[in-house]
Amino acid sequence: MTLTTRAEASQKPGTGRPARRRSLSWGRATPFLLVVPAVLLELIIHIIPMLVGVWMSFVELTQFFIANWSAAPFVGFGNYGIALDFSGSIGKSLVHSFLITCLYTVIVVAVAWAFGMAGALALQRRFRGQGTLRTLFLVPYSLPIYAGIITWSFMLQRDNGLVNHVLLDNLHVIDTPTFWLIGNNAFTSMAVVNIWRAWTFAFLMLMAGMQSVPDELYQAAAVDGAGTWKQVRYITLGVLKPVNVVLVLMLFLWTFNDFNTPFVLFGPTPPPSADIISIHIFSNSFVNWNFGLGAAMSVLLLLLLLVVTGIYLLVTSRRSRRA
Amino acid sequence: MKSRTIASTVVLLAVATTAACGGSTENASSGGGSGSTAGGSTTITYWASNQGTSIQNDKEVLGPELKKFEKQTGVHVDLQVIGWPDLLNKILAATTSGQGPDVLNIGNTWAASLQATGAFMPFDSKALDAVGGKDKFVEASFATGGAPGKDPTSVPLYGLVYGLYYNKKMFADAGLQPPTTWQELMTDAKKLTNPSKGVYGMAMEGGSYTESVHFAFIFGRQNGGQPFDDSGKPTFTTPGMVAGVKQYVDLMSQKVVNPSSVQYKNGPEAPTDFAKGKAAMLMSQNNADNVLQANGGMKPSEYGVVAIPAPNPLPPGGKDVASFVAGINLSIFKNTKNKDAALKFVNFMTSPEEQAILDKPYTALPVVKNGTVNFTSKKDEAKAFAEVLANKSEPLPLVPAESAFETNVGNAVNGLLAQAATGKTVTDADIKAALQQAQDKMASAS
Numbered sequence: 001m002t003l004t005t006r007a008e009a010s011q012k013p014g015t016g017r018p019a020r021r022r023s024l025s026w027g028r029a030t031p032f033l034l035v036v037p038a039v040l041l042e043l044i045i046h047i048i049p050m051l052v053g054v055w056m057s058f059v060e061l062t063q064f065f066i067a068n069w070s071a072a073p074f075v076g077f078g079n080y081g082i083a084l085d086f087s088g089s090i091g092k093s094l095v096h097s098f099l100i101t102c103l104y105t106v107i108v109v110a111v112a113w114a115f116g117m118a119g120a121l122a123l124q125r126r127f128r129g130q131g132t133l134r135t136l137f138l139v140p141y142s143l144p145i146y147a148g149i150i151t152w153s154f155m156l157q158r159d160n161g162l163v164n165h166v167l168l169d170n171l172h173v174i175d176t177p178t179f180w181l182i183g184n185n186a187f188t189s190m191a192v193v194n195i196w197r198a199w200t201f202a203f204l205m206l207m208a209g210m211q212s213v214p215d216e217l218y219q220a221a222a223v224d225g226a227g228t229w230k231q232v233r234y235i236t237l238g239v240l241k242p243v244n245v246v247l248v249l250m251l252f253l254w255t256f257n258d259f260n261t262p263f264v265l266f267g268p269t270p271p272p273s274a275d276i277i278s279i280h281i282f283s284n285s286f287v288n289w290n291f292g293l294g295a296a297m298s299v300l301l302l303l304l305l306l307v308v309t310g311i312y313l314l315v316t317s318r319r320s321r322r323a
Numbered sequence: 324m325k326s327r328t329i330a331s332t333v334v335l336l337a338v339a340t341t342a343a344c345g346g347s348t349e350n351a352s353s354g355g356g357s358g359s360t361a362g363g364s365t366t367i368t369y370w371a372s373n374q375g376t377s378i379q380n381d382k383e384v385l386g387p388e389l390k391k392f393e394k395q396t397g398v399h400v401d402l403q404v405i406g407w408p409d410l411l412n413k414i415l416a417a418t419t420s421g422q423g424p425d426v427l428n429i430g431n432t433w434a435a436s437l438q439a440t441g442a443f444m445p446f447d448s449k450a451l452d453a454v455g456g457k458d459k460f461v462e463a464s465f466a467t468g469g470a471p472g473k474d475p476t477s478v479p480l481y482g483l484v485y486g487l488y489y490n491k492k493m494f495a496d497a498g499l500q501p502p503t504t505w506q507e508l509m510t511d512a513k514k515l516t517n518p519s520k521g522v523y524g525m526a527m528e529g530g531s532y533t534e535s536v537h538f539a540f541i542f543g544r545q546n547g548g549q550p551f552d553d554s555g556k557p558t559f560t561t562p563g564m565v566a567g568v569k570q571y572v573d574l575m576s577q578k579v580v581n582p583s584s585v586q587y588k589n590g591p592e593a594p595t596d597f598a599k600g601k602a603a604m605l606m607s608q609n610n611a612d613n614v615l616q617a618n619g620g621m622k623p624s625e626y627g628v629v630a631i632p633a634p635n636p637l638p639p640g641g642k643d644v645a646s647f648v649a650g651i652n653l654s655i656f657k658n659t660k661n662k663d664a665a666l667k668f669v670n671f672m673t674s675p676e677e678q679a680i681l682d683k684p685y686t687a688l689p690v691v692k693n694g695t696v697n698f699t700s701k702k703d704e705a706k707a708f709a710e711v712l713a714n715k716s717e718p719l720p721l722v723p724a725e726s727a728f729e730t731n732v733g734n735a736v737n738g739l740l741a742q743a744a745t746g747k748t749v750t751d752a753d754i755k756a757a758l759q760q761a762q763d764k765m766a767s768a769s
Contacts, residue, residue, distance in 0.1 A: 007619040063723065066419045067442035067657070089763030112434060159583045267408070267588065269532070269734045271741065286412060287730045288764055290438075291419075 052301075056295035063289040072292070079296035090284075094297065096272070097280040104191060104276055105255045111195050112251060113244075116202025121232065124210055134207075141200040149264040152193045156265075181265060184272040194261045198251055209243035210236060219251035246315045252312075253305065277301060365664045368397040368424035370413070372532025372651055374481065374610060374685040376591075376617040378404045384684045392671050398664040406634040407533070408588070411726070417656070425659040426668050429477055430533075431467040431652040432719045438469040438476040444662070445474035453666040454478060454673060463648050463712065464690040468693035468720050477652035480672060481681070482688030483608040484711045485646035486628040486704075487543065488615070493603040501627060504635035505570065507605075508604070512579035515603040524579035525601035529740045530588030533731025535571070538606070538648055539736050540719060545566030550732070555722045557765045559732060559758040563640060568736055568754050569632070575743035582744040585737070593744040595619050597626075606631055608649055609708050612686035612698060613737035628704045630711050645715035650690065688712060724765060731761035 057079055059065075065072035085091040123134055140148060155162040158177050167173045180189045217233070217235050237244075261277040262270045269283050270276075281301065285294025326715035338608035369389075377382040381404040389400040402638075403424070405413055411433065417423030427438060437443060444450065446468070451457050455585065457465060464482050470477025477670045488509075489501050497515055512524025515735050528534040540550060548563025558564070574580045582602070587593055591614040597605035598619020615621040630645040637643065653672060655665045671677060675691050682689055688708060697704035719725060735757040 063436060063440050063726075066415070067421070067440045069419075089760055093760075097515075156587060157583075177583075179582075179741075179745055180583075183745045268412075269730075271738065286415065287734075288727050289415065 053295050054299055056292055057299045059292050061290070061292040061295070066289065066291065075292070079292045080300070082293055083296050086132060090293070093275075094280065097275050097277050097323060100273070100275060101185070101256060101277040104187070104194075104258075105252060107191050108194050108198055108255045109248060109251045111191075112198035112202050113248065114198035115195070116204075116247075117207050119199070119203040120206035120210055121236070137203055138200055140197050141204065144263055145197070145260050148197060149193055149261055152189075152196075153181065153265050155188050184269050184273045186266065186271040190261050190265060190270075190274045190276075193265065194255060194258060197261075198255065202247060203249065205243055205247045206240060209240045213239045245313075249309065249312060253309070256305065257301075346650060349451075350529050357686070358493055360481070364397055364399055365660070365661050366401055367426060367661050367664050367668060368399040368401045368403065369668065370410075370424045370427035371402060371404045372428040373404055373406045373432070374651065376613055378406060380617075380684075381487055384681070388500050388677060388680065392668065395669050395671070396664070397662075398667060400668065408500075413640075415468055421658055423658070423659055424658040425665045425727065426653060426655055428480065428651050429654050431464075431477070431479065431648070431650045431728050432729065434468055434475070434652055434654075435470045435721040436723050437654070438473065439723035442657055443476035443655045444659070444665075445469075445476050446478060447474050450666060454670040459673070459691050461690050461692055461717065463718070464650060467648055467650065467718055467721070468652060470723070476670060477654040478673060479690035480653045481610075481651040481685055482690045482712065483610055483649040483651070484688065484708055484716055485537070485608055485631055486708055486711060487631045488597060488605040488607060488611065488626050488628055490597070490600065490603045491625055491627050491630070493600070501629045502632050503629075504632050506635065508632055509573075509577065512574070512604065513577065516579045518578070518581075521581070521601055523581045523596075523602045524604060525574050526593040526597040527574060527580045527584045527740075528587045528593040529580070529585035530737060531708070532588075532730060532737055534593075534733075535736035535740065536729045536733035537649075538571040539564070539568050539642055539732050541567075541631065542570040544644040544717060545641050546570065546638045547642075550728055551720045551722055551724070555720075555763045556722065557724065557728065559728075559762045563638070564758060565751055565754050566638065568739065568758065569749075569751065571736065572739045572743050572749050572754070575740050583739050585744040589741045591618060597621075597627065608646075609688060609698070610686045613684065623699060623701055623704075628707045630707060630715055642717075643715060644713050648712070648716045648718045650687070727765055731764045732758065735761040 017090070058074060058076060059069075059072040060075045060078070061069065061072045082090055083094055119137055123130055125136075130213065158164060158179050158181075161180070163180060164174075164177045168175075168177055171286055179185060213236060217239075218231055221231050221235055257278050258276060259282065262274050262276055262279045263282075266274060268289065270279055277297075278301075281297045282295050284297060285291045371381055371385060373381055373752065375384050382402065385402055385404075389402055393399050407743050410428075410430070414423075414427065414429065414433075415457045418437075423442070438445075446454070460479055463481065464479035465475070467479065480750045487501070493510075493515055494501065497511075499511050500512065502511050515524040516522065543550065543564040544567070546563040546566035548558075548561050548565075548567050550557065550559060550564065552558050575582070575585070581596070584593060584596070591611070593602075594605060594607055594611045594614040597611075598615040598621040612623070615626065616623065633641065633643045633645070642684045653669050655662070655669065659665050672681075673691060675689075675694060678689050678694055679697060681687070682694070682696075682698050688696060688698075696709055699705050720728070738755055739749050741753060742753065
């Protein structure tokens with residue numbers, strides 16, 4: 001059909017335009033058509049729920065309205081007012097949760113990155129058993145999240161957990177069995193479990209990044225008299241910069257938003273020391289059946305993360321442009 | 324022609340994507356959702372709470388009864404048994420999405436809260452007639468169906484109350500009689516505790532917020548407290564409530580409970596400790612019987628049951644309350660497409676015949692009049708529980724905020740127990756502060 005139209009069009013140049021536009025529109029539309037399913041799915045899976053969440057944050061969606069959302073009264077910024085009233089109990093606990101989350105994020109990202117870097121550097125040189133070690137290091141990442149964390153929760157039990165058994169019975173480091181999942185220890189346990197998972201991802205990314213560093217660079221540096229430390233500092237880290245920018249950002253976002261670790265370790269209401277922000281929002285929504293307030297907190301979290309991410313990308317891209 | 328093809332492709336794609344979504348919701352609804360009528364036979368979905376020794380056990384107990392119901396009425400029941408830690412959240416999710424089962428079990432203390440959501444079908448007089456009439460039920464149990472003065476949104480299914488289980492041999496060996504006052508209970512518990520052997524005076528499900536809030540209520544009432552005032556406002560920090568929570572937490576502070584039990588929350592861990600002789604006493608609802616026998620291998624002759632004692636003399640305003648009117652109720656989702664079948668099913672489950680059958684494996688008290696306590700062959704145990712229900716039980720407050728009370732106060736008490744378990748002293752001020760925080764959270768809920 002197209003062929004005939006084209007043939008006709010070339011025979012009669014004067015009448016060719018509409019036909020060409022038709023065939024052109026097909027060509028122009030193809031890329032759009034190809035993304036249509038993706039766009040639709042993106043809308044359905046991400047954008048629409050997000051917008052619904054924003055709408056929820058402006059209504060009083062409590063137990064009296066959850067069966068009929070449309071009847072929930074509009075309260076404007078009322079939910080935000082409650083969440084941000086730092087003299088009130090809810091605002092105070094939100095700030096507490098926010099600070100804990102910041103501390104948690106800093107510790108997890110820093111340690112996970114350092115472990116990942118150390119692991120990747122160690123495995124850079126060829127030696128026997130390199131493949132085995134590499135596979136072993138990836139186990140935490142390849143385990144299903146739930147299975148990994150629940151195993152930790154068994155190990156951290158007071159009476160029959162592996163951790164207490166090793167520390168108390170084998171190493172005699174402690175005298176009495178310790179509670180790892182309540183009180184302030186809960187924070188440490190949660191951080192350790194997440195580092196255990198996150199560092200392998202850092203390791204994977206950094207190791208992949210290191211493959212792209214040409215050996216000649218190291219050789220040249222060695223000729224110039226640079227030691228191992230200087231090679232790492234100026235060559236490896238230099239080349240890995242773009243990888244690190246993305247890696248740290250991803251680790252930050254994942255850790256800040258971490259829900260799985262506290263939820264599987266502690267259930268819906270973790271001890272205060274481990275009450276990080278996403279599970280805090282969850283309990284505010286589900287424990288008190290106040291989805292409007294929970295949604296307002298979520299939107300605040302989203303805005304904060306957007307701002308932090310924006311600033312981070314701005315700073316890092318400016319720095320790399322300068323370099 | 325081509326542009327028309329493009330347009331139609333777009334439309335087709337759009338429809339396909341939405342259809343795919345529609346398809347998945349359709350699946351979800353038949354999996355967890357409202358039933359369907361196909362080929363003349365009706366199918367309804369039933370969410371049963373975990374009443375037996377395990378979810379598998381529940382399926383074995385209910386299976387034959389559901390077959391019997393299908394034979395009688397032609398209605399097929401699609402059974403899903405849901406564990407307690409997930410039940411309320413699943414109900415909430417179903418309420419929010421409108422994709423729920425046709426018939427479901429609820430903890431009767433949630434009745435007023437869930438009624439307020441409007442997700443459940445109110446049992447008006449017509450619906451009540453369809454399930455055998457209001458008068459068929461025991462009054463105290465029927466009263467838990469919803470807020471007073473409104474059509475209830477649930478009817479009682481299994482009746483439960485708390486009792487104090489004690490290990491007969493351990494008491495005899497120590498030359499003790501079952502306690503009749505709280506002071507006696509504490510002295511006995513101390514005598515029976517021997518941490519070096521891993522034996523404690525009392526078993527406790529210290530990580531379970533529901534257990535914690537139950538005792539906060541029971542002991543709060545013994546000390547003259549009341550969680551809500553007459554206008555339905557929370558009054559968690561009154562001296563009576565604080566003293567009640569202290570009475571419970573003191574079990575941990577005074578070290579008559581295994582500190583590890585603050586992490587018990589997933590199931591019958593405390594009853595198992597009791598059954599295995601690691602604890603001499605257990606405060607539990609009467610459905611503990613089957614766990615004691617199945618999980619712990621304890622013979623009915625090895626334990627006795629008395630009412631949970633109150634302090635003597637009773638503190639000012641206090642009442643000799645040993646339990647609340649606990650139990651499981653049945654509700655029908657409002658947007659069920661099979662209302663008649665659902666009503667028939669509720670009628671079947673609450674019929675005296677089925678009650679007599681199900682009360683045994685589930686060790687429940689009958690919720691229909693003239694039913695006999697037949698989960699135990701021990702007359703004194705049956706008598707003790709029946710007496711607690713008749714004379715020493717109060718319903719938990721029938722207010723919409725009840726569910727939030729349970730979670731907030733329950734979790735606050737769990738936190739205090741954890742504090743006591745790790746060796747930190749729990750002062751009255753600590754308790755008051757924790758309860759105040761729980762109360763502040765309530766303000767956001769209503």
